[in-house]
Amino acid sequence: MILKQFRTFGLFGAAFIVTFMLSWFGGSDGVLGGQAHANTHCDPANLPNYQPSSADDEMDRFYALMAYAVVYKRWQDSSPSDGAAGYNIGSVMANESNQFVCWACNSVGATHNSTQHGEVRLMTNYLNQEALNNPSTEGEFHLQGYKIYTTLQPCAMCSGMMTLTNLEATIYGQTDPSYGGALGRLQYNSSQDPGGYCPYPRGVYHQLADVKVASILDDMYANWSKTNGTDITQFLTTPQVQALYEEATNQFMAFEAGFAENTQLVAYAKQIYSDIPDGYVPTPYGVACDLTQ
Numbered sequence: 001m002i003l004k005q006f007r008t009f010g011l012f013g014a015a016f017i018v019t020f021m022l023s024w025f026g027g028s029d030g031v032l033g034g035q036a037h038a039n040t041h042c043d044p045a046n047l048p049n050y051q052p053s054s055a056d057d058e059m060d061r062f063y064a065l066m067a068y069a070v071v072y073k074r075w076q077d078s079s080p081s082d083g084a085a086g087y088n089i090g091s092v093m094a095n096e097s098n099q100f101v102c103w104a105c106n107s108v109g110a111t112h113n114s115t116q117h118g119e120v121r122l123m124t125n126y127l128n129q130e131a132l133n134n135p136s137t138e139g140e141f142h143l144q145g146y147k148i149y150t151t152l153q154p155c156a157m158c159s160g161m162m163t164l165t166n167l168e169a170t171i172y173g174q175t176d177p178s179y180g181g182a183l184g185r186l187q188y189n190s191s192q193d194p195g196g197y198c199p200y201p202r203g204v205y206h207q208l209a210d211v212k213v214a215s216i217l218d219d220m221y222a223n224w225s226k227t228n229g230t231d232i233t234q235f236l237t238t239p240q241v242q243a244l245y246e247e248a249t250n251q252f253m254a255f256e257a258g259f260a261e262n263t264q265l266v267a268y269a270k271q272i273y274s275d276i277p278d279g280y281v282p283t284p285y286g287v288a289c290d291l292t293q
């Protein structure tokens with residue numbers, strides 16, 4: 001009798017406990033995953049918190065133009081499958097003081113390595129360089145406060161690396177309707193959906209560059225793809241895009257800082273740019289941010 005009562009309690013008790021645990025840890029209406037409290041438990045600190053000043057905005061526009069200019073200087077007329085060093089995609093990086101630190105171009109052809117996107121090379125080469133130069137420095141293995149300016153919206157691989165290195169922000173020079181949007185997906189709050197997720201930690205701010213060339217490129221690609229398909233890297237080898245990148249390069253070269261604190265930053269970045277060789281010069285993996293040797 002006692003045993004039977006215990007069994008009955010055991011079954012109901014177990015069911016009660018399971019129900020309670022589900023409701024607490026993420027059941028259909030639970031504290032961690034439910035509709036009633038969907039947005040109360042996702043840590044807001046996981047979302048990006050980039051709040052640029054007007055002077056920061058100016059440097060964001062300047063470095064966005066510089067990214068186009070870097071690609072233009074090493075323009076590839078064909079794709080890597082036809083012998084090109086890489087796709088016409090490139091990136092520059094600035095530190096928390098808005099000072100230029102690094103540039104890199106997509107080099108998947110030259111390295112025969114499909115991971116060698118411009119942003120990957122920026123991050124790995126810069127961090128390798130920092131580790132070599134400062135072997136005893138602690139805490140220099142992340143990119144907190146740094147920003148990457150890249151000519152095409154980052155892919156999932158680069159977005160993942162940006163996220164895990166704690167990058168502050170990325171500003172991109174063209175939307176990629178196919179492979180872009182990865183950072184937005186990581187930050188998307190689907191916790192209200194069955195089996196959904198809170199935003200991934202260490203959100204990276206991401207936005208289309210506030211320069212005319214960026215919106216022109218988006219419109220140009222939308223028109224081009226109507227008759228040429230959706231290969232955006234092929235689009236990036238066309239003469240019309242090259243001409244637009246030349247225009248962006250001219251805007252970069254003519255750029256004058258409106259904020260006094262940006263004057264030296266602009267001059268320094270232009271000096272670096274002038275040292276970049278014309279055409280593609282292979283740089284060994286892990287060495288000096290694709291800077292000239």
Ligand SMILES: [Zn+2]
Nearest residue numbers: 117155157158
């Ligand atoms: Zn990428």
